[in-house]
Amino acid sequence: MRLTFLGATGTVTGSKFLVENDGYRVLFDCGLFQGLKELRLRNWNPLPVAPATINALVLTHAHLDHTGYLPLLVRNGFRGPVHATAPTVDLCGILLPDSGRIQEEDARFANRKGFSKHHPAQPLYTEQDAERALTHLRPSKFVEPLDVGGGMTVRFHVAGHILGAAHVELQIAGKGSQRTTVFFSGDVGRPDQPILPPPSRIPACDHLLMESTYGDREHPAEDPKEQLATIVRETAAAGGVLLIPAFAVGRAQALLYLLRELQLEGKVPEDLPIHLDSPMAIEATQIVAMHVEAHDPEMRARRAEDPLGLRRVGLAATVEQSKALNDVRYPAIIISASGMATAGRIVHHLAYRLPDSRNTVLLSGFQAAGTRGRLLQDGAREIKIHGRMVQCRARIERLDSMSAHAGRSELLQWLAAADAPPSHIHLIHGEPTASAALATTLRELGYADVHLPKYGESIEL
Numbered sequence: 001m002r003l004t005f006l007g008a009t010g011t012v013t014g015s016k017f018l019v020e021n022d023g024y025r026v027l028f029d030c031g032l033f034q035g036l037k038e039l040r041l042r043n044w045n046p047l048p049v050a051p052a053t054i055n056a057l058v059l060t061h062a063h064l065d066h067t068g069y070l071p072l073l074v075r076n077g078f079r080g081p082v083h084a085t086a087p088t089v090d091l092c093g094i095l096l097p098d099s100g101r102i103q104e105e106d107a108r109f110a111n112r113k114g115f116s117k118h119h120p121a122q123p124l125y126t127e128q129d130a131e132r133a134l135t136h137l138r139p140s141k142f143v144e145p146l147d148v149g150g151g152m153t154v155r156f157h158v159a160g161h162i163l164g165a166a167h168v169e170l171q172i173a174g175k176g177s178q179r180t181t182v183f184f185s186g187d188v189g190r191p192d193q194p195i196l197p198p199p200s201r202i203p204a205c206d207h208l209l210m211e212s213t214y215g216d217r218e219h220p221a222e223d224p225k226e227q228l229a230t231i232v233r234e235t236a237a238a239g240g241v242l243l244i245p246a247f248a249v250g251r252a253q254a255l256l257y258l259l260r261e262l263q264l265e266g267k268v269p270e271d272l273p274i275h276l277d278s279p280m281a282i283e284a285t286q287i288v289a290m291h292v293e294a295h296d297p298e299m300r301a302r303r304a305e306d307p308l309g310l311r312r313v314g315l316a317a318t319v320e321q322s323k324a325l326n327d328v329r330y331p332a333i334i335i336s337a338s339g340m341a342t343a344g345r346i347v348h349h350l351a352y353r354l355p356d357s358r359n360t361v362l363l364s365g366f367q368a369a370g371t372r373g374r375l376l377q378d379g380a381r382e383i384k385i386h387g388r389m390v391q392c393r394a395r396i397e398r399l400d401s402m403s404a405h406a407g408r409s410e411l412l413q414w415l416a417a418a419d420a421p422p423s424h425i426h427l428i429h430g431e432p433t434a435s436a437a438l439a440t441t442l443r444e445l446g447y448a449d450v451h452l453p454k455y456g457e458s459i460e461l
Contacts, residue, residue, distance in 0.1 A: 001172060001180060001461040003207070005453040006048060007031060008428045011039055012213050012368055013065040015429065017184065018049055019461070021172050024150025025049070027057045028168060028184050030082075032068030032099075034342060036370035043069065043124055048456060052077035056148045057136075059084040060186030061165035062091035062249055068099050071129040074136060083146060085156050086139040087164025087291045091249050091284060093134055098248075098280040100127035102343045113387050142166065157200035160189025161404050162250035163288050165196075169203055172461065180461050181205040183422070187213070187429065188406040188414055194257040195288065195307075197296045199406070202418035207461060210415065211405070212430030213366060215438025219407040220400050225258045229267040231362055231397050232259075236272060236331035240358030243394075245346045245373060247339035248281035250404050251365055253288045253308060255335055257299075258402075260309030274309070275325055277316040277336040277345050285310065316345075326352055339365050341372035351385045359394040364402050369431065411438070412445075424449045 001021050007014030007029075014033035019026050033039040051073045057080060059067055070082065070092075084092065103123035110121040140146050142156045151173035156166035168184040183205040191198040202208065235242040246252045256276070262268040276282055285308060292300060299307060316322045322345050325334055336346040350372070353359045367373035375383050376396050382389045406414060415422075425447055427435045435452055442450045453459075 001174070002458050003182065003461055004049070004458040005426075005428070005455065007033065007455070009453045009455045009457070010432050010435070011035065012366070012429050012431060013039065014042065015060070015066045016069070017209065018054070019152070019170065019172070019182065021150045021152060024152070025054045026148055026150065026152055027054050028170070029060055029066045029186070030057055030068075030070045030073055031063075031065040034065055034340065034371065035368035035374075039370070043072075047073070047076070050077065052079065054078055054080060055150060056080045057082040058148065058154055058168055059088055059092070060168055060184060061159065061162055062088045062095050063162065063187070063247070064095060064099055066186070067092055067096065071096060071100060071125040071133040074133040075125060075129050078136075080136070081138045082136040083138050083140050083148060083154070085142060085164040085166050087287065087294050088166070089137045089139045090287045090291070091162075091164060092137060094280050094283040094287070095249060096130035096133060097127050100125050100130035106343060109386065158197055159186050160191075160193070160196045160199040161187040163196065163291055163294050165189065167200060167202070169205070180207075182207045182461065183209065185210045187211055187404070188411060189404060190406050190410055193404065194254050195295060195299045199414060202415065202422070204418075204420040205422050207424045207426065208422035209426045209428050210411070212411070212427040212435040212438045213405045214403070214407045215411065215427065215430050215434040217408055217434070219403055222401050224399055224402040225262060227399055227401065228255075228258055229262050231360060231399075232262070232268045232272070232333065235360040235395075236269065238358045239331060240356065240360060240394075241328060241331070241353060242333045242360050242362060243346075243349055243353050244333065244335045244362045244364055245339055245341045245350075246281070246335050246337060246364055248278050248337040249284045251339055251402070252276065252278065252281040252335055252337070253285050254402065254404070255364065256285065256308040256310070256313065259333070260307060263309065263312075270312075273314060273328070273330070273332040274312065275314040275316055275328075275332065275334045277322050277325060277334055277349070279317050281335070281337055282315050282317055322348075325349070339373070340367050341376070347372070347385055350383075351390050354383075354394045355391045357393040357395070360397055361394050362397045362399055364399045366403060366405060408438070412441070415442075421447065424451065426451045426453050428453065
């Protein structure tokens with residue numbers, strides 16, 4: 001009975017955890033590494049475990065750092081079922097093909113412009129690979145026990161991070177009546193955010209794999225809605241465009257929700273044009289509206305009022321509609337993916353809008369080391385986009401209080417509310433300083449066994 005850490009150690013991304021019981025293998029999450037080049041290169045390396053030997057896969061939620069490696073896993077031999085909540089299955093249906101499509105487009109662009117070190121540049125995987133991977137997905141309900149084979153049973157518990165996000169409770173049958181319980185936090189949501197319910201309590205468990213993304217810092221206490229209102233008004237007064245890199249799943253919908261509230265409250269002009277420029281974000285927004293069972297009570301109560309403001313939002317679904325946004329000269333808001341500006345249409349908008357000091361780039365979430373978003377956050381005067389350096393004269397703002405990840409004190413409160421203190425805590429999904437800081441605090445609070453796993457490390461359960 002073993003647990004092997006194949007990702008999300010010393011970094012936020014690349015979530016992969018392999019559990020083995022008497023030779024039966026279940027992989028929990030299957031994410032892409034993102035950010036620093038040395039991490040991204042791991043995506044191209046063979047998985048330390050042969051995909052064909054993995055019997056089943058369980059996903060916590062749909063973000064690519066938890067699901068984006070699945071097309072490669074299937075292409076390289078995985079043939080088992082992939083279990084996830086119904087909203088996660090639906091969101092993967094748009095996220096994974098879009099990821100393959102973007103990688104193909106980026107490879108073609110690199111070949112056309114000649115800035116790749118590899119000739120010809122190749123995508124990590126294709127849209128067709130992603131479509132093939134989707135046939136393995138199996139929707140499951142929250143709380144109901146699910147037998148995944150090999151003496152292992154899982155339950156999905158609400159995590160409150162994005163639509164359908166789950167903590168996963170794993171019970172492994174041992175000898176006689178003995179059972180070992182492993183609880184995977186996935187990404188822990190915040191207790192009070194738009195659209196989604198708060199994260200569930202931690203049941204009694206032997207091993208807790210706990211995210212530590214914000215283990216060394218708090219989210220600002222400011223109301224994100226008021227901050228957003230100020231930034232919108234100031235950018236409009238300057239005659240500029242507010243450009244918001246946003247995760248297509250989760251963040252884009254939360255931004256639309258807050259902007260609609262600000263319009264209704266008269267805090268931003270109701271006639272200020274808002275454009276959602278991401279086919280994936282458009283589809284994700286439609287999926288969010290559809291899965292009423294995954295909303296918090298406030299969102300359910302306001303459905304008739306168009307809480308996401310879709311009747312007033314310009315939806316740029318096609319490439320032509322996206323390119324047409326370059327002609328926007330009046331004050332406007334453009335929300336586009338990806339959230340860390342690593343790929344997608346936002347990259348083209350940044351190349352066009354960054355040199356103009358009237359414009360504002362609003363970073364609305366965590367920016368991993370090595371991403372364009374982190375470079376902008378750290379004050380870069382120029383950044384490389386599509387092989388050329390682009391001057392950064394636009395105003396750069398942050399909206400950290402809008403994060404869908406629990407902050408330090410929220411993580412501690414979530415852990416303290418557990419049904420019983422976990423016997424072993426393994427800190428994952430954090431950069432080294434964040435994980436180390438949280439580990440120190442947990443030990444000071446009396447948690448005796450706090451572990452900072454290394455990439456590729458295996459432990460006996």
